[in-house]
Amino acid sequence: MAAVHDFAGLLAVVTGAGSGIGRELVAQLAGSGARVAACDIRRRAVSRTRTEVLKRWPHAHVTAHESDVSDQRAVTRLRSEVEAEHGTALHVLVNNAGVVGGASFVADEPAEWERTFEVNWHGTYLCTRAFLPMLMTAEQGVIVNVASVNALWATLGPGTAHTAYSTSKFAIRGFTESLIGDFAVHAPHLSAVLVLPGHVRTAMPAPPPSFRRSLGSQLGGYSPTSASDAATQILDGVRAGHWRIVVGEDARIIDERVRDDPWTAYS
Numbered sequence: 001m002a003a004v005h006d007f008a009g010l011l012a013v014v015t016g017a018g019s020g021i022g023r024e025l026v027a028q029l030a031g032s033g034a035r036v037a038a039c040d041i042r043r044r045a046v047s048r049t050r051t052e053v054l055k056r057w058p059h060a061h062v063t064a065h066e067s068d069v070s071d072q073r074a075v076t077r078l079r080s081e082v083e084a085e086h087g088t089a090l091h092v093l094v095n096n097a098g099v100v101g102g103a104s105f106v107a108d109e110p111a112e113w114e115r116t117f118e119v120n121w122h123g124t125y126l127c128t129r130a131f132l133p134m135l136m137t138a139e140q141g142v143i144v145n146v147a148s149v150n151a152l153w154a155t156l157g158p159g160t161a162h163t164a165y166s167t168s169k170f171a172i173r174g175f176t177e178s179l180i181g182d183f184a185v186h187a188p189h190l191s192a193v194l195v196l197p198g199h200v201r202t203a204m205p206a207p208p209p210s211f212r213r214s215l216g217s218q219l220g221g222y223s224p225t226s227a228s229d230a231a232t233q234i235l236d237g238v239r240a241g242h243w244r245i246v247v248g249e250d251a252r253i254i255d256e257r258v259r260d261d262p263w264t265a266y267s
Contacts, residue, residue: 001142001180001192001241001243002140002189002191002241003238003240003241004092004142004238004241005239006033007029007032007034007235008032008033008034009033009034009035010034010035010091010092011035011036011037011082011086011087011089011092011138012034012035012036012037012090012091012092012093012094013036013037013039013082013090013092013093013094013127013131014026014029014036014037014038014039014096015067015069015094015095015097015123015127016039016040016096016097016098016146017039017040017046017096018038018040018041018042018044018045018046018048019040019045019049020200020202020227021096021146021197021202021227021230021231021234022038022040022049022096022097023038023049023052023227024227024228024230025234026049026050026062027049027052027053027056027231028228028231028232028235029092029235030053030057030060030061030062031056031057031060032235035062035086036053036061036063037063037065037081037082037085037086038050038062038064039065039066039067039069039078039097040066040067041067041068041069041097042066043064043066046065046066047064049062049064050063050064063081063082063085063086065078065081069095069097069119069124069127070118070119070122070123072126075123075126075130076130078130079131079134082131082134088133088137089134089137089139090135090137090138091135091140091141092141092142092238093128093135093142093143093144094144095123095124095127095128095143095145095146095172096144097119097120097123098119098120098123098146098148098168099115099116099119099120100165101113101116101164101165102114102115102116102117102163102164102165103162103163103164104161104163105164106161107161108161108164112164113163113164116164116165116168117167117171119168120165120168120169120171120172121167121168121172124145124172124175125175128145128175135187135190136187136190138189139189140189141189141190141191142191142192142193142238143176143191143192143193144193144195144234144238145172145176145192145193145194145195146197146234147169147170147172147173147176147194147195147197148165148166148169148196148197149196149197149199149248149250149251149255150162150165150166150170151166151169151170151173151194151196152173152196152251152254152255152258153254153258153265154170154266155266172194173194173196176192176193177192177194179192180192180243191241191243192243193237193238193242193244194243194245195234195237195245195247196244196245196246196247196251196255197225197230197247197248197251198224198225198246198247198248198249198250198251198252199224199225199248199250200225200226200230200247201224201225201226201227202227223249225247225248225249230247230248233247234247
């Protein structure tokens with residue numbers, strides 16, 4: 001993909017911006033001179049993100065928006081708000097919003113399973129579809145889709161079902177990778193970036209002990225990545241023109257392990 005060397009003056013939309021990686025992405029983008037529309041389903045959380053960013057960079061242009069990314073009408077309203085606040089050309093869309101739930105396809109309630117899929121995958125699709133016209137208007141645009149190590153390895157280790165989350169993240173991975181070829185033909189000024197984080201210290205639940213035990217000594221010494229470091233790695237990857245960004249030592253180990261020996265990945 002084409003590198004985005006400088007975020008200054010560009011417009012970025014970040015979903016899931018009320019905490020964790022999303023909040024840190026808003027902060028670092030604003031600190032780099034970008035105009036940022038921060039979105040989250042939690043109004044207080046995203047307002048706090050804006051307040052904290054403005055304390056660090058009083059002259060930053062950051063707006064806070066409440067929206068449920070799984071609701072098409074809500075996403076359409078979000079786009080209208082962003083256009084009203086910032087104009088019609090969008091340069092960076094970060095689909096970061098996500099939830100964990102509905103672990104077992106067999107044993108858990110369908111409603112929980114479907115909600116996980118709606119937020120993680122459908123939210124990514126709806127936001128990308130809604131903001132595509134604004135990205136097309138920009139001279140250069142990039143869509144950053146935050147998937148997971150579970151888009152590489154659909155488990156948290158033996159005995160721990162993780163189907164809804166893993167399925168949704170695999171969908172995001174396939175969508176992002178397929179966009180690369182689509183953009184090359186139909187929108188060569190656009191790029192798609194796949195982010196594959198491992199365990200990041202956020203409000204999301206930590207992986208169970210089976211995750212660390214699953215690959216034995218290979219995962220024995222890893223430490224979770226901080227949200228700040230994860231955001232830095234993501235933005236550095238975009239600056240460098242990388243379409244695939246693996247975040248965290250655990251994600252790197254799993255990525256290599258699954259590619260080297262996929263036949264025993266779930267043994």
